[in-house]
Structure formats: C-alpha cells, structure tokens
Amino acid sequence: MFEFLGYQFIQNAFVAGTIVAVICAVLGLFIVLRKLSFMTDGIAHASLAGIAAAIALNIDVLIVAGFVALLSGLGINRIREKMKISGDAAIGLLLPVGLATGIVLLSLAHVTSVDLMSYLFGSILAITSSDVQFIAVFGAIVIATIAILRRQLFYISFDEDSAKASGMPVSAINYIFFGLVGITVVLALRVAGIMLVSALMIIPPLAALQLKKDFTTTLALSAAFGILSVWMGIIASYYIGVATGAAIALSSFALFLMAYLLKRA
C-alpha cells in the first residue's frame, strides 16, 4: 500500500510538507489568536509581485518572493504602528498593491498561466531536494525564533497592552513576528500556493482551538492537525489523482469539522 513512499518526489513532498505544516500551524496559532488571519492571505497575494519579478527576470522565485513577503510582513507592522491603521486595514492596503504589481509585471513579461499555476495552487510533488534543503534551513530558523520568543508571543497575543506595561520590547518582537510570517508564507507557497496558504496557517489552529485546551496543548494539537492535513492531502492526491494543494486544503477542513463535532458530541 505504501510503495509510493519509495519515490524520491514523494519523500521530498512528505519532508517539506511536514516542516511547512509545523511552522505554519505553530505561527498560525499566534496569528489566529491576534485576529490577524487575513494577514496570511495578504502577504501571500503581495508575494505575487516577487514571483512575477523572479519569473520575468528568470531568477530564483523562492528567494525573490521570500524577500517581498518579508518586506510585506514588516510593512504591515510599520503601517499598523506608525500610521495608526488597524492590522486588517494595513493588510487590505498592501494586498491589492502586491497583487496588481505582480499582474502588471506578468503582463509585461508575457508569462503564461502555466508558469503561474504552481504558485497559485502549490506544487508539492514538484519539490526538489534543493527545495527541501531551503525549506529545512529557513524552517529551522523560524522554529528556533518561535521557541525563543514563545512566552513573549503568548503574552502579546493574550494582552498586548499589559505586555508593553511589563517592560517587554513589544514593538521589536512584533517586527520579528511579522517577518517570520512573511518567511513562512513563502515556504508554504510550494506546498499550498498563494490561494490555499491559509489552509495550512489558519485551519489547523482553528481546529485545535475547537478542543478548548490550554495553550501548550493547543499549540501541539495545531502542529499535529497541520501535519495530518499534509499527509492526508499527499496520500489522497496520489491515489485519487487530484491537485495536492487542494487535497491538503480539504483535508485540513475535514480535520477542522472533525474537531468541531468531537467537542460537541
């Protein structure tokens, strides 16, 4: 039954998908708790400008998109803090700018829709060994940073004002947090694509929250739901022959429904 695990591309998909699932679900819990769920989509859409520029100039897409996503994350925080615009409005401001810039660049470069499809909907089965290395290195950086800042992020997510009053450098931590979201969105692009990235960052934390546990347990459950979504999606995609990104997104939603019904049973 599991002979498909012998294929290199499937192994790459599982390794990269698992790393991405964990960082997305862990960071995603903080995003959901801070009521910034729209941010994931905002940064993903803004990163289209980077993807378009990279395709047009024939340079590494992940690096350019990562740079744009990082700038978008930091930009959203900057707009929130300095222009006193709420987080969701700041995202709404950047999202169409990034998307429109991407479309303009793609039009100018005459890029075909085929080039773009894998970034819109993900292409986890096309992940190469060097992609896996890239995802592993940046994934490790994201996880290590969250591990170091987890208690501050927990406090800020709960009550930002009290965290500031406790002498915590909230502004600096917010910049790091928004930067991490930017990096994570780009790492998730190959797995789920621009359109479905929130399936990895938002739905697993939402599923974990249905079970109404303490924070540590919710964090672990969120990661577990993320991993399960990816694994179920890859397996379903292989056997049923459907797009992997979409299969992951639907698996993620199925787990959410299960958690919701389990708590109410």
Place this chain on the structure above:
Amino acid sequence: MKKPVARKASAKVAVLEFSDISFSYAGEPTLDSVSFAVQKGDFLGIIGPNGAGKSTLFKIALGLEEPTSGSVKLFGKKQADFSDWSRVGFVPQKVQFDPNFPASVFEVAAMGLTQKNNLMPLSGEQKKAVANALHEVGLESQASKRIGELSGGQMQRVFLARALVSKPDLLLLDEPTTGIDSEQQEKFCCLLERLNDAGMTIIIISHDLSFMSYLVNKVICLNRRVFYCGHPKDIAKSGALPKAYGHGVHAIAHDHEHGA
C-alpha cells in the same frame, strides 16, 4: 469589613517619584505640573473624577506614554533607564482579551515571569512561585481551568497573581475592584492589606472614596493637578474634594485606629 491594622511608611526610599509632570492628549492638557513621591511601604490611593489623568500617571510611570514635560524616577532611576521590571507589578482596570483564548489560569499567572528565563521551560522554582501567587489570591484550585471560564472577580484575582508572581516591590492597581461584588472586594482588600503589611508599596486608583479612605495610609486627589496629598482622614476638611470634583462630594472618613 475587617478593621485594618495601622500601617506606616518605613524608610524614606523613593520608590516612585513624579517631578513636575505635564501631559497633553490631542492638544488637551491632562496633567499639569504633577509632583509627588511614593516611599517604600506606602499604601497610596489616587482619587479624582473621570478624565482627571489618574490612569495616565500609571501609563507614564510604565513608559507607555511620554510626558510633555517633567521626569519620572523608579527606584531612583530615570524611567527610561529603568530595566528591572520584575520589581513592578501592574493590574490594569480591564484586560482586553478573548474569553475563548486557550490559556489556563496557571499559564496566565506565569506570564508575570516572562521577563526571566525565556528560553527554558519554567523551572520547578518558577512553577512554585506561580502556584504560590495563585494560592495568595485563593485560586490555586482553579489553576488548570481556562481563564475564560472564571467570573469577573476571579479573573481580576488571576491578573493580580500575574502581577505578584515576580514578587514586585511596587504594585500598581488601576480600579482593580470595578465590576467585583462586595464579598470579592472584601477579600481583595484583605489581600492588599496583607501584602502592604509585608512591605510591598502599593498605589491604587479608585473612584470609591470610602473604600480608599478605609484602605490606604496616604491619598492624592487629582484632577489634572494635585489638589490634596496627605492622610485620608484629613481630606474631607481640606476642602480639596469639591475643588477637584467641581460639585458636592461627601467623603466618609474611616479612622484607621478605631475603624470608625
């Protein structure tokens, strides 16, 4: 209410010092040349009408707002240079949080240790400190409950535990008994008395003048500027209240020695 034990300020070490503080919000002056010092062991009450600048004073002390002019010192250091925030505990008037937030009472109380030892999980000693703080506020049996399952009064006590867990020398309380029933309020007061008796300096903002005059050993009446600073039993005859509040205000004085 139980008669409080008379408490007196001990050694003259300025824990918090406001010097000539002025502050404007959107062009409107909120504080005008406010100066006073809080000594170690003081139990200070700050009263005043809405918009008098009471909470702004706390925000300035905590570095959340910059004064237009003047300076603040915490434990003898300029506010900007002060870094040992575990010495200061703060309980805000209302903590804005999602009641569905996945945090246990224990985890919320442990937030008070966030400044220390962040990389490692909580040590046995730190876990004991959190348990002790919860015991202090009478919520040790609720430690594993989610914070959103508690009543308003219990939540407020959890936030007090969060402020107490680092064993601060200075405790700032902004209207801590708002929305709490009289029984919970009495328990809250007993706890504050005990902490002050143990040497903790406490500053409390409240609208409740009678509650204040019963509890504190020093009171400041504020409305943009300081109208009174002294013992609570003398505030009524000082004439400061009608000046600060701008209408007839009756203070029910309690004598600390006789509990009258």
